Amino acid sequence: MDMIxxxxxxxxxxxxxxxxCCMSHTIKTLLCDFGANPAVYELDEISRGREIEQALLRLGCSPAVPGVFIGGELVGGANEVMSLHLNGSLIPMLKRAGALWV
Known part of the structure; x- marks a missing residue:
C-alpha cells in the first residue's frame, strides 16, 4: 500500500x-474531457500490476478498476465518479485538487 x-x-x-476495461475507458475519457490529465496506470501492462490490484481491493476499491484517486484520496470506481459528476461535485473536487484551473 505504500506504493499506492x-x-x-x-x-x-x-x-x-x-x-x-470499458468502464476504465469511460472514466479516463470523462476526466480527460474535463482537462484533468490524470496519471493512468494500466495494471495489466505494468510490473507489479497484480500486486497493486490486490492493494486496491484491500483499500475498499471493489472492483479494483477503475480505481480513482483525486487529491491523494480514494474516490472509488466508476459508480462513485459518475455519481459525483451527476450531483455536480466532481468538477469542484478536481479544482480543489489542482487538476483543473478554470
Whole structure:
C-alpha cells in the first residue's frame, strides 16, 4: 500500500485501470474531457500490476478498476465518479485538487 500512497501523491488525479476495461475507458475519457490529465496506470501492462490490484481491493476499491484517486484520496470506481459528476461535485473536487484551473 505504500506504493499506492506514493503513486497517488505524485499527481492530482490518478486512475488505476486495465486496458481491456470499458468502464476504465469511460472514466479516463470523462476526466480527460474535463482537462484533468490524470496519471493512468494500466495494471495489466505494468510490473507489479497484480500486486497493486490486490492493494486496491484491500483499500475498499471493489472492483479494483477503475480505481480513482483525486487529491491523494480514494474516490472509488466508476459508480462513485459518475455519481459525483451527476450531483455536480466532481468538477469542484478536481479544482480543489489542482487538476483543473478554470
Amino acid at each position: 500512497t506514493k503513486m497517488v501523491m505524485e499527481r492530482p488525479v490518478v486512475i488505476y485501470s486495465k486496458s481491456s
